[in-house]
Every structure is written in C-alpha cells, then in structure tokens.
Amino acid sequence: MTATEMQPSGTAVRQPILQARNLVKTFGRVVGLDGVSLDLYPGEVLAVIGDNGAGKSTLIKCLTGAEVPDSGELKVSGQAVHFKRPQDARAHGIETVYQNLAVSPALDVASNLFLGREERLAGPLGKLFRVLDTKGMRRKAKEELTRLGISTLQDVTVPVENLSGGQRQAVAVARAAAFGSKVVVLDEPTAALGVRESNQVLQLVRDLRDRGLPVILISHNMPHVFDVADRIHVQRLGKCAATITPQSHSMTDAVAIMTGAATA
Amino acid sequence: MAQQQTAGPPATGHADLAGEFLDRQTPLSRIRNILHRYPALSPAIVLLVAVVVFGLLNDRFLRFENLSLITQQVSVVGTLAIAQTLIILTAGIDLSVGAVMILSSMVVAQLAVGSGIPGPLALLAGLVVGLGAGALNGFLVTRFKLPPFIVTLGTLNIFIAVTLLYSGGSTVRGSSMPGLLTWTGSTFPLGPVRISTGVIMMLLLYGAVAFILGKTAWGRHVYAVGDDKEAARLAGIPVNRVLMSVYLAAGAVLAMGAWLQIGRTNAASPNAGVDLNLDSITAVVIGGTSLFGGRGSVWGSLLGALIVGVFRNGLSLAGLDVLYQTLAVGVLIILAVSIDQWIRKVKS
Ligand SMILES: Nc1ncnc2c1ncn2[C@@H]1O[C@H](COP(=O)(O)OP(=O)(O)O)[C@@H](O)[C@H]1O
Numbered sequence: 001m002t003a004t005e006m007q008p009s010g011t012a013v014r015q016p017i018l019q020a021r022n023l024v025k026t027f028g029r030v031v032g033l034d035g036v037s038l039d040l041y042p043g044e045v046l047a048v049i050g051d052n053g054a055g056k057s058t059l060i061k062c063l064t065g066a067e068v069p070d071s072g073e074l075k076v077s078g079q080a081v082h083f084k085r086p087q088d089a090r091a092h093g094i095e096t097v098y099q100n101l102a103v104s105p106a107l108d109v110a111s112n113l114f115l116g117r118e119e120r121l122a123g124p125l126g127k128l129f130r131v132l133d134t135k136g137m138r139r140k141a142k143e144e145l146t147r148l149g150i151s152t153l154q155d156v157t158v159p160v161e162n163l164s165g166g167q168r169q170a171v172a173v174a175r176a177a178a179f180g181s182k183v184v185v186l187d188e189p190t191a192a193l194g195v196r197e198s199n200q201v202l203q204l205v206r207d208l209r210d211r212g213l214p215v216i217l218i219s220h221n222m223p224h225v226f227d228v229a230d231r232i233h234v235q236r237l238g239k240c241a242a243t244i245t246p247q248s249h250s251m252t253d254a255v256a257i258m259t260g261a262a263t264a
Numbered sequence: 265m266a267q268q269q270t271a272g273p274p275a276t277g278h279a280d281l282a283g284e285f286l287d288r289q290t291p292l293s294r295i296r297n298i299l300h301r302y303p304a305l306s307p308a309i310v311l312l313v314a315v316v317v318f319g320l321l322n323d324r325f326l327r328f329e330n331l332s333l334i335t336q337q338v339s340v341v342g343t344l345a346i347a348q349t350l351i352i353l354t355a356g357i358d359l360s361v362g363a364v365m366i367l368s369s370m371v372v373a374q375l376a377v378g379s380g381i382p383g384p385l386a387l388l389a390g391l392v393v394g395l396g397a398g399a400l401n402g403f404l405v406t407r408f409k410l411p412p413f414i415v416t417l418g419t420l421n422i423f424i425a426v427t428l429l430y431s432g433g434s435t436v437r438g439s440s441m442p443g444l445l446t447w448t449g450s451t452f453p454l455g456p457v458r459i460s461t462g463v464i465m466m467l468l469l470y471g472a473v474a475f476i477l478g479k480t481a482w483g484r485h486v487y488a489v490g491d492d493k494e495a496a497r498l499a500g501i502p503v504n505r506v507l508m509s510v511y512l513a514a515g516a517v518l519a520m521g522a523w524l525q526i527g528r529t530n531a532a533s534p535n536a537g538v539d540l541n542l543d544s545i546t547a548v549v550i551g552g553t554s555l556f557g558g559r560g561s562v563w564g565s566l567l568g569a570l571i572v573g574v575f576r577n578g579l580s581l582a583g584l585d586v587l588y589q590t591l592a593v594g595v596l597i598i599l600a601v602s603i604d605q606w607i608r609k610v611k612s
C-alpha cells in the first residue's frame with residue numbers, strides 16, 4: 001500500500017480539488033518542507049498529523065498562500081496556480097484558519113468575519129463615499145453564526161479580545177466556513193478548546209463535508225482525527241511519511257508512523 | 265495516547281471561563297470595558313473637568329474670546345495630530361510631522377513670494393511636498409522594514425536641513441503673500457462672535473478623517489494593520505499598501521497644516537514649530553490612542569490637543585509660571601499612558 005495511491009473509499013478515479021507536488025520550503029538552514037505531495041478529493045476530510053515541527057503548519061501555509069514554496073507545484077481543480085499571498089488562495093475559494101488565529105483583537109466579531117472583504121452600502125453613499133454596510137454585515141454575521149450552530153457568540157459587536165479562547169476560535173472557524181467555497185483548511189482548531197467546544201468544531205467539520213466542502217484538518221488529537229477524517233496524511237521531518245485511513249490503521253499505528261517507529 | 269487527550273487544553277478552557285466570569289463581576293472592570301470600547305471617553309471627561317475647574321478659578325476663562333483663543337492656539341498642532349493619529353494607529357510614530365509641515369509652508373511661501381507663482385498653485389506645490397515626504401517615510405517603512413521611529417528620526421533631520429538650505433534661513437512675512445495663503449488666519453462673524461477660519465478648517469478635516477476611519481474599509485484596515493500586522497496579512501489585507509497610503513494621507517494632512525500655520529502666524533518661518541513634533545504625539549497620547557496601534561480615534565486626539573491648550577491657558581490665567589504648564593502636560597502624558605496600559609489589560 002503506497003501513500004499517494006490511496007483514495008476515499010468507494011470512489012473511482014476522481015480529480016483532486018487541491019493537488020500539491022513536491023513542495024519544498026526552507027527557512028535559512030531549516031528545512032520546513034522537504035518535497036511534500038498531497039491530494040484533496042471532493043467531499044473528504046483529510047487530516048494532517050505529525051509531531052511538533054514536522055512541517056504541518058508550513059505545509060498548509062504553502063497550500064494557502066501564506067508562504068510561497070521554494071519549489072513544487074500546486075493545482076486547484078487541475079489548474080496550475082501560484083499563490084503569492086493569502087488573498088490569492090481566497091480568490092480560489094480556499095479559506096484557512098491559521099494556527100495562530102488570524103483575527104484582529106481590537107475589531108469586533110462582525111468586522112473580523114468580513115475583514116478584507118467588507119461590503120459597502122448600496123446606492124451613492126456606498127459607491128461614491130465607499131461607506132461600509134455595517135448593519136448589513138452585522139446581520140449577516142449573526143445569521144452565519146446561527147447557521148453554523150455557533151451559539152456562544154450572540155453579540156457580534158463585541159471586540160474579539162474580550163472573548164474566551166474558544167469563542168475566538170469559533171470566530172476564526174466561522175469566517176472560514178462562511179466564505180470557503182471550495183476548500184476549508186483548519187490548523188489545530190481544537191488545540192485551545194475544552195471538550196464541549198472541541199466537539200462543536202468537529203461537528204462543524206462534518207457539516208462542511210456534508211455540504212460537499214472538502215476539509216483539511218491539522219490536529220494533534222488522535223481521537224479527533226480518527227473520529228472525523230476520511231484519510232490521514234502523516235507528516236514526519238518535513239516529509240509525508242504515509243497516507244493512511246482510519247480503516248486501514250489504528251491510532252497506535254498512526255502514532256508509530258508519526259514518530260518513526262514504524263512505516264506504513 | 266491517553267496523555268495527549270487529557271493534557272492541558274480542557275484545563276485552559278476552564279481557566280478562561282473563570283477569568284471571564286471574574287472580569288464581568290467587579291464594577292472597576294466594567295468601567296475598564298467601557299473605556300476600552302470608547303477610547304475618546306477618558307479624554308472627554310478630563311477635558312470637561314478641566315474646563316469646569318478653570319472656569320471656577322477664573323471667570324475670564326469661560327469667556328467666548330478666551331475659548332476661541334484656545335482653539336486657535338491648538339489649530340495647527342491639532343491638525344498635525346490628525347496625521348500623527350493615522351500613523352500611531354498603525355503602531356508607528358512620526359517624528360517628522362513638524363518638519364514636513366514647516367518644509368511645506370516654506371515651499372508655498374517662497375514660490376508665491378519669491379517666484380511670484382499664484383496662490384493656488386503654490387498651495388498645490390505644498391501638497392506635493394507633503395505627499396513626497398509621506399511617500400519617502402512610507403517607502404522606507406514598508407520596503408526596508410525599518411522601524412518608523414528610526415525612519416522619521418532620520419527624515420526629521422533631513423527635512424529640517426532641506427528647509428534651511430531652501431529658505432536660506434529667512435522668514436517670509438505674511439503681508440507679502442497672496443491673500444489666499446493667509447486666509448486661514450482670518451476670522452468671520454457669526455452672530456455676535458467672530459469665528460476663526462483656520463479652526464473651522466481643522467474641524468472639517470477631523471470630521472472627514474473620522475468618517476473615513478470609521479465608515480470605510482480602508483479605515484478598518486488601518487486599525488487591523490496596527491492591531492496585528494500578521495493577522496491582517498493572513499486575513500488578506502495588503503498590509504504594505506495600507507501603510508503606504510497612511511503615510512501619504514498623513515503627508516496631505518501636513519500640507520494642510522502648513523497652510524494653517526502660515527495663516528495663524530501670518531508668516532512662514534523655517535525656525536517655527538520645533539515643539540510641534542512632540543506636541544502632536546502628546547495630543548494623540550492624551551487623546552487615548554494607544555502607542556501599540558490599533559486602538560484610538562481622531563476625535564480623541566482633538567480632545568487631547570484641546571486638553572493641552574486648556575491646561576496651558578487655564579494655568580496662565582491662574583497666574584502660574586509657564587513651567588507649571590510644562591509640568592502639568594508631563595503629568596497628563598504619564599497619566600494617559602498608564603490608563604491605556606490599564607485598559608489594555610482587558611485583553612486578559
Ligand atoms: N517562519 C519560520 N522561520 C523559521 N523557521 C520556521 C518558520 N516556520 C516554521 N519553521 C520551522 O519549520 C519547521 C516546521 O514547522 P511547522 O510547520 O510550524 O511545524 P508543525 O506545524 O508541524 O509543528 C520547524 O522546524 C520550524 O521551526
């Protein structure tokens with residue numbers, strides 16, 4: 001069983017939505033990514049696991065325009081792309097929650113949800129004076145949070161810095177879920193959360209998949225990964241050690257591959 | 265395995281909740297939350313108290329002519345404070361605002377008087393000087409990633425030297441200039457009182473900048489960039505373009521300040537306004553805008569400039585030595601920054 005040939009169970013050969021080949025990224029002398037390939041198929045949850053420093057975050061940053069890889073190829077729906085900045089990936093419908101949570105603490109929840117894609121008022125005020133539709137964005141933010149089942153955030157006018165860690169995470173996840181039209185990428189979304197909040201995020205991941213959106217989920221938490229993932233990309237020392245499924249391998253196997261004690 | 269599941273995270277979640285619970289409880293933290301939400305509130309209270317106290321101490325203080333004098337005295341520094349606020353909101357600082365304004369005013373005056381260029385064109389040239397200076401600062405900050413403090417410390421000296429070289433160190437008197445240049449120093453009657461044109465222009469500029477900061481995407485991006493640059497970048501905001509536009513906008517505001525300065529002093533002097541750099545920072549800081557960026561408002565800076573003006577005027581009416589004015593401003597600055605630090609603890 002080789003890593004790259006694995007596909008979601010029961011699917012014929014399908015075109016990956018996101019396809020990475022031989023991504024290399026170095027930081028001075030540190031090799032963050034050492035030739036990593038990855039395929040994301042429609043409607044699947046692909047988990048990425050690995051030890052600290054294995055290159056998980058660097059991998060998803062290269063997939064989402066936050067870092068530009070030194071070499072390697074990236075394709076979206078079969079089309080070659082070269083993301084130079086995060087907004088390039090966004091323009092292709094790829095939304096990301098970064099590990100360090102790219103939220104603006106002093107701005108309120110609604111402003112954060114719409115940060116970088118604010119909506120203007122219709123009519124001359126919006127066209128001529130570029131006035132923001134603050135009310136409209138607040139209403140939509142509320143609707144979106146309700147739709148996503150995020151009940152802990154009732155007041156969208158609260159500055160994000162006044163929120164708990166879990167609520168901030170919810171804001172970041174909600175932003176990605178609300179705007180992601182092709183792929184949603186979540187880097188350790190449950191790392192700072194309690195049990196109940198973690199379950200909410202996992203449920204959200206399932207909901208996204210059920211809506212047809214493929215999800216890349218980076219996590220340290222094996223039970224979470226084995227709970228929601230269709231396939232698991234095991235990252236080790238800047239390389240992809242294996243791609244497995246919850247059916248083909250146990251948690252113990254996965255940890256063994258992760259730590260180099262075993263190979264797939 | 266089991267270790268990984270149960271370690272840390274749930275515990276931190278609980279600690280967070282507990283912290284928040286306590287925070288909501290005390291009245292003190294409720295005040296802090298309100299001040300945090302409305303950064304212009306604390307300077308507004310300080311200004312109100314100062315006006316009442318000085319009014320009680322001396323009945324000349326509250327006369328219209330005196331209040332009008334205070335606003336005229338703060339009109340130039342108040343305008344510079346707009347530019348300074350924009351830059352401090354991005355977590356920067358501009359030590360060159362005064363020098364840029366003086367350079368711009370000298371170019372305007374020399375072109376109009378020395379070269380006989382019509383007033384409007386001379387003002388336009390002043391605007392180009394302001395934009396050019398802003399572009400230079402912005403370029404150095406965004407392209408070479410130099411700290412704004414260092415960049416503007418350098419350009420401050422450059423602009424001062426260029427001003428002196430260009431003007432030969434001589435002052436241009438207002439009486440020799442076209443009327444348009446000193447128009448900002450004029451007054452017009454409004455009912456029983458006379459209103460200063462320069463003060464009205466400053467207030468209009470405050471209104472315009474407050475509108476842009478509060479109601480447009482650009483304004484929101486300015487706050488986001490100052491708040492957390494990396495988060496702004498990851499959220500898809502073109503950080504360098506926003507920073508560059510802020511320095512350009514500041515330059516345009518400073519050109520406006522140059523016009524006000526010519527009217528106010530009825531002259532253009534290369535040696536004027538040595539204190540204006542620090543005074544503009546003082547106004548912004550007292551106005552509740554955080555030096556760490558991302559929090560504050562231009563209205564706060566207007567209040568800050570007014571507070572300084574009111575203290576100076578009130579203390580001198582009370583017959584105190586001018587040194588006490590300086591002392592009071594010093595105390596105000598430290599007080600304002602302490603309050604800001606305290607407010608920022610809301611972040612937990
Ligand atoms: N901006 C950076 N500068 C220097 N080294 C980095 C940077 N980002 C990541 N690295 C290094 O790259 C390696 C992979 O890091 P990362 O992708 O964050 O790992 P993970 O997310 O799997 O814990 C680590 O050795 C890390 O120190």
Ligand SMILES: [Mg+2]
Pocket residue numbers: 056057058099
């Ligand atoms: Mg990571």
